[in-house]
Amino acid sequence: MNTGDTAFMLVATAMVMLMTPGLALFYGGMVRSKNVLATIMQSFICLGIVSILWVAFGYSMAFGPDVKGLIGNLDWAGLKGVGTTPGPYSATIPHLLFCAFQLMFAVITPALITGAFAERIKFTAFLAFTVLWTTLVYFPICHWVWGGGWVSSHGGLDFAGGTVIHINSGAAALVAALMIGKRQGWGREPFHPHNLGMTLLGAGILWFGWFGFNAGSALSAGEIATVAFFATQVASGAAALSWIVMEWLTQGKPTTLGAASGAIAGLVAITPASGFVSPGSAIIIGLVAGALCYFAVLQKSKLGYDDALDVVGVHGVGGFWGALATGIFASTAINPGGKDGLLAGNPALLGIQAMDAITTIVYSMVVTYIILKGIDIFIGLRVNKEDEIQGLDLTQHSETGYSL
Amino acid sequence: MINTGDTAFILAAAGLVLLMTPGLALFYGGMVRTKNVLGTIMQSFIMISLISIEWVYLGYTMSFGPDVGGVIGNLSWFALCGVGTAPSPTYATTIPQVVFMIYQCMFAIITPALITGAFAERVRFAPFVVFSLAWAILVYNPVCHWIWGAGGWLAARGVLDFAGGLVVHLTCGTAALAAVMVIGPRESYGKTSFMPHNLPMTLMGTGLLWFGWFGFNGGSALAANGVAATAFTATHLGGMAGMAMWSLMEWLNSGKPTTLGAASGAIAGLATITPAAGFVGPNSAIAIGLLAGFCCYYAVSLKNRLGFDDSLDVVGIHGLGGLLGTVCLGIFASKAVNPGGADGLLAGNANFLFTELFGILVVGVYTFVISWILFKVINATMGLRMIRESEVLGLDQAEHSESAYNT
Numbered sequence: 001m002n003t004g005d006t007a008f009m010l011v012a013t014a015m016v017m018l019m020t021p022g023l024a025l026f027y028g029g030m031v032r033s034k035n036v037l038a039t040i041m042q043s044f045i046c047l048g049i050v051s052i053l054w055v056a057f058g059y060s061m062a063f064g065p066d067v068k069g070l071i072g073n074l075d076w077a078g079l080k081g082v083g084t085t086p087g088p089y090s091a092t093i094p095h096l097l098f099c100a101f102q103l104m105f106a107v108i109t110p111a112l113i114t115g116a117f118a119e120r121i122k123f124t125a126f127l128a129f130t131v132l133w134t135t136l137v138y139f140p141i142c143h144w145v146w147g148g149g150w151v152s153s154h155g156g157l158d159f160a161g162g163t164v165i166h167i168n169s170g171a172a173a174l175v176a177a178l179m180i181g182k183r184q185g186w187g188r189e190p191f192h193p194h195n196l197g198m199t200l201l202g203a204g205i206l207w208f209g210w211f212g213f214n215a216g217s218a219l220s221a222g223e224i225a226t227v228a229f230f231a232t233q234v235a236s237g238a239a240a241l242s243w244i245v246m247e248w249l250t251q252g253k254p255t256t257l258g259a260a261s262g263a264i265a266g267l268v269a270i271t272p273a274s275g276f277v278s279p280g281s282a283i284i285i286g287l288v289a290g291a292l293c294y295f296a297v298l299q300k301s302k303l304g305y306d307d308a309l310d311v312v313g314v315h316g317v318g319g320f321w322g323a324l325a326t327g328i329f330a331s332t333a334i335n336p337g338g339k340d341g342l343l344a345g346n347p348a349l350l351g352i353q354a355m356d357a358i359t360t361i362v363y364s365m366v367v368t369y370i371i372l373k374g375i376d377i378f379i380g381l382r383v384n385k386e387d388e389i390q391g392l393d394l395t396q397h398s399e400t401g402y403s404l
Numbered sequence: 405m406i407n408t409g410d411t412a413f414i415l416a417a418a419g420l421v422l423l424m425t426p427g428l429a430l431f432y433g434g435m436v437r438t439k440n441v442l443g444t445i446m447q448s449f450i451m452i453s454l455i456s457i458e459w460v461y462l463g464y465t466m467s468f469g470p471d472v473g474g475v476i477g478n479l480s481w482f483a484l485c486g487v488g489t490a491p492s493p494t495y496a497t498t499i500p501q502v503v504f505m506i507y508q509c510m511f512a513i514i515t516p517a518l519i520t521g522a523f524a525e526r527v528r529f530a531p532f533v534v535f536s537l538a539w540a541i542l543v544y545n546p547v548c549h550w551i552w553g554a555g556g557w558l559a560a561r562g563v564l565d566f567a568g569g570l571v572v573h574l575t576c577g578t579a580a581l582a583a584v585m586v587i588g589p590r591e592s593y594g595k596t597s598f599m600p601h602n603l604p605m606t607l608m609g610t611g612l613l614w615f616g617w618f619g620f621n622g623g624s625a626l627a628a629n630g631v632a633a634t635a636f637t638a639t640h641l642g643g644m645a646g647m648a649m650w651s652l653m654e655w656l657n658s659g660k661p662t663t664l665g666a667a668s669g670a671i672a673g674l675a676t677i678t679p680a681a682g683f684v685g686p687n688s689a690i691a692i693g694l695l696a697g698f699c700c701y702y703a704v705s706l707k708n709r710l711g712f713d714d715s716l717d718v719v720g721i722h723g724l725g726g727l728l729g730t731v732c733l734g735i736f737a738s739k740a741v742n743p744g745g746a747d748g749l750l751a752g753n754a755n756f757l758f759t760e761l762f763g764i765l766v767v768g769v770y771t772f773v774i775s776w777i778l779f780k781v782i783n784a785t786m787g788l789r790m791i792r793e794s795e796v797l798g799l800d801q802a803e804h805s806e807s808a809y810n811t
Contacts, residue, residue: 004408007628011416033811192810197433197605200445204426204612207452211419221412223489226500229415233422233506237456244450253805254529256442259449279460279484 001085002092008221009093009101015212016104020047020111022209026202026260027115030309033194034391035119036401042114042126049130050107055079058106059099061139062147063089069150072143090219101216106142109165110134115309116173117180117381120388123396125379132371133172137364141168145356156356157330157339157349159228160217162272162322163360170316171364173307179372180381182306184388191308196256203260207236210267214274224335228274231282232267235274238286239266239293246294258294261314265293268318273326276338281329285322293318320357327353406491407498413628414496414503420619421510425452425517427612431667432521434605435716437598439798440525441605441808447520447532451513454533458540459509460484466545468495468508471555476546494554496626507623508548515544515572521716522580523587523788525598526795529803531786535778539579543774547575547767562756563763564737564746566635567624569679569729570767577723578768579775580714586779587788589713591795598715603663610667614643617674621681631742635681638689639674642681645693646673646700653701665701668721672700675725680733683745688736692729700724727764734760 024043031039050058057077064072076082079099087095110130117126144151145164158164183191193199214232218225243262244254269289270282277285297313300306307313327350330341340346375381382388387395394400429448433441455463461483469477481487489500496504516536523532550558551565565571590598600606621639625632650669651661676696677689684692703720707713714720734757737748747753782788789795794802801807 002408004410004412007409008412008415011412015419192807194810196442196806196808197430197445197602200433200442200449201426201430201608204423204429204449207426208419208423211415211422215415221408221415222406223500225411225415226489226502226506229418230502230506233509234456234460237453240450240453241457251805253803254446255804255806256446256449257806259446259453263449263452283457283460 001094002220005092005220006094006097008225009097009216009219012212012216013097013101013104015209016101016108016216017047019104019206019209019213020044020108022202022205023108023111024202025198026206026264027118027309029195029198029200029202030193030257031119032191032391033401034393036194036393037399038123038392038396039114039118041123041397043111045127046107046111046130049127050110050134051103053131053134054103054106058134058139059102061135062106062142063099063102064147066143066148069153070143071140071149072147092220098219102142105161105165105213106134106138109138109169112165112169112311112315113173113176115311116177116307118308119392120180120183120382122380122383123392125375125381128375128379129371132375133368136371137168137172137367138164141360141363151356151359154352155339155349156352157276157326158272158323158356159275159326160214160271162268162319162326163356166268166271166315166319167323167357167360168364170312170319171361172368173311174305174316175365175368176372177305177307177312179369179376183308184385186306187301193257200256200260203263207263207267210236214271218275224275224337227334230279231270231274231277234279235270235282235286235289236263236266238283239263239269239290242287242290243294246291261297261310262290262294265289265314265318268315269322269325271319272322273329276326276330276335278329278331278334281331285325285329288325289318289321292321323353323357324350327351405498406500407627410498410627411500411503413632414499414507414623414626417619417623418503418507418510420616421507421514421623422452424510424613424616424620425449425514427609427616428514428517429609430605431609431613431671432524432716434602434607434609435600435664436525437798438601438808439800441601441800442806443529443799443803444520444524446529446804448517450533451517451536454537455513455516455540456509458537459512462541463512463545464505464508466541467512467548468505468553471549471553474555474557474560475549477549477553498627504626511568511572511620512540512544512548515576516540518572518576518718518722519579519583521718522583522714524715525799526590526790527587527788528790531782531788534786535782535788538778538782539775542778543575543579543771544571547571547771550767551763558763558766561762562746562759564683564733564760565679565730565763566682566733567621567678569676569726569733570763573675573678573722573726574730574764574767575771577719577721577726578771580718580723582772582775582779584712584714584719586776586783589711590715591792593713594711600664607663607667610670614670614674617643621678625682631682631744634685634741637686638677638681638684641686641689642677642693642696643670643674645690646670646676646697649694649697650701653698668704668717669697669701672696672721672725675722676700676729676732679726679729680736683733683737683742685738685741688732688738692732692736695732696725696728699728727768730760730764731757734758
């Protein structure tokens, strides 16, 4: 046990927790005023649902004793045996702290998906989806990558959750947007964000929390945490700049929504790479992420799917680029515990990264499809047309966001 | 030797200081009119991008790189060449050098963002970006080197600045004064009253700033030790006393204590305690905060009489706060509190007060002259101000094609 590492991880855990309310505001500002509370609620309630699942069986499924590389067994259900002495994943902090840190990742992942079906899903259907998706998609993939499962055993790198969190939520978001269908009036009338100040506040809180997310993934307060912390800052800075430059060039004006989206795209892309790459590489990863995600987001209107708050374009595409970028830029000179990537003369890593990403996408999409299909049959996914026009705040929660 | 406790603390502190820039964006954003809120927030946000990149390539090596004649760091750390996870032998010897570098980066980000309050609601985005980059290179980096860089000439003369009273607050406040003089007041300033459009946003921003300031001042100890605890305590007491005093002055002078006054007083107290935080005891911190609330309140009242449109009070709060805090450091500093600091006037060492006054004079004059020239040159070449119609329309539509609130 090391008190410095423990102090660091306690702070990092709280910072990752803060990202979920930050995400709630980021998304909440982008919807119309009649849906702001419901949108915020979808993120907030994940703090409740997933925390309970995690204690009951989630932590054990994700990190418990391995069963054939696929899943953890239920030996640690109810956190049995998970105490204040260090566990198998981190030698210098209490096992329970590692469990709490990982919980915050499990909370934010289903919350990220909510941007895809914003402004039109039934609250009951959403609750059922979150329970099932976290159990059947998140816990297994988390086990594969971080819990000693088959992905980690063949050498893929994912420092802080590019595959587990961003590609995974982006893939699920694409399926969700396609299955639930477009919002009423989509493509005919413009949907303006109702409160961009709220979105920018959310982006600021996310950026802050992301230091806990990435640097904390080192699980100790040392060199690797520092590498990750720094890569996080410059990649998101670079991505925000490249996104607004793209906007400036193609649409005439740099927007605040673009700066916020670009920053998040950079944070997403650097996540899997953050502990393995140099600052120069991080800047390149960020610059590419900003431009790439900007163009990815533009495609949705051409392809005709209503990914309301751009989960696919930012988290899916950004996450996929990050996974590949890790395969390109990773360097054992930066982190001896990592691997060399393409530029350090090891093209095999790039292939492994691509394969892991594609496997995650396929598994996530298939299982998400089955879950949503089931919910649609038994509960119904969407609110009816009148309720959608009236707004989710009133029809799902009997509240209004603003009484001015 | 890397110490994990120190590393953990400074990593967390760097995150806290980063959060101050979005906090500042909200603090300023709430005070402008509805049509300018996004443009105002953007001016702070974009500094996070612009200055981070500038810091990697130029800023860190100019500020902290090997000294050239006491004036500037040379470029041998360009692109962070040689800046790795081993501790620096000079700065913060118990944490990776990269941690020190990123922590300092956050200070470089917020300083130009602070200036934006002076010219809020009337400057075009492109010249603003050019100014901020040039200012970071020509003003922030040299001044930072003089005071905090190894071999810097002001540091060599004994000038102390714990967490940025000179480097951050006096520089931004002085640049703000130059901005106000070159750019001039907003359309119909003085004829109509400009009401803050969203005070809860400003108060939320104040809360985030206060929270982040613990990283700003506490972290400036660069280790999780007694000095950090001294600075942390002084920060809280300074902010608290500033808020109390400003509210009281309002109550006495205009009949009601306002929430905007409480927020402004807190920021004034926090800015003023910044240079002194790690060098003074709790009672001195309270005295400094009270003085800050009192002086900054009157400074802000004065601007209307002088006709300066320092829109969001950068000169009155940060400029004066940084100046006053540095003077107070010269008065209240005590080696009994921090043996690595100095004794000030009250501990019988008047020379230290004169040293701090010299620091104020040098930094103030240098910053004013360079900032004034920069504004003049950019104004002559690119044009700083929006055309009148655009200003009436608002920054959000004219510069970013967005509107903040849509029902």
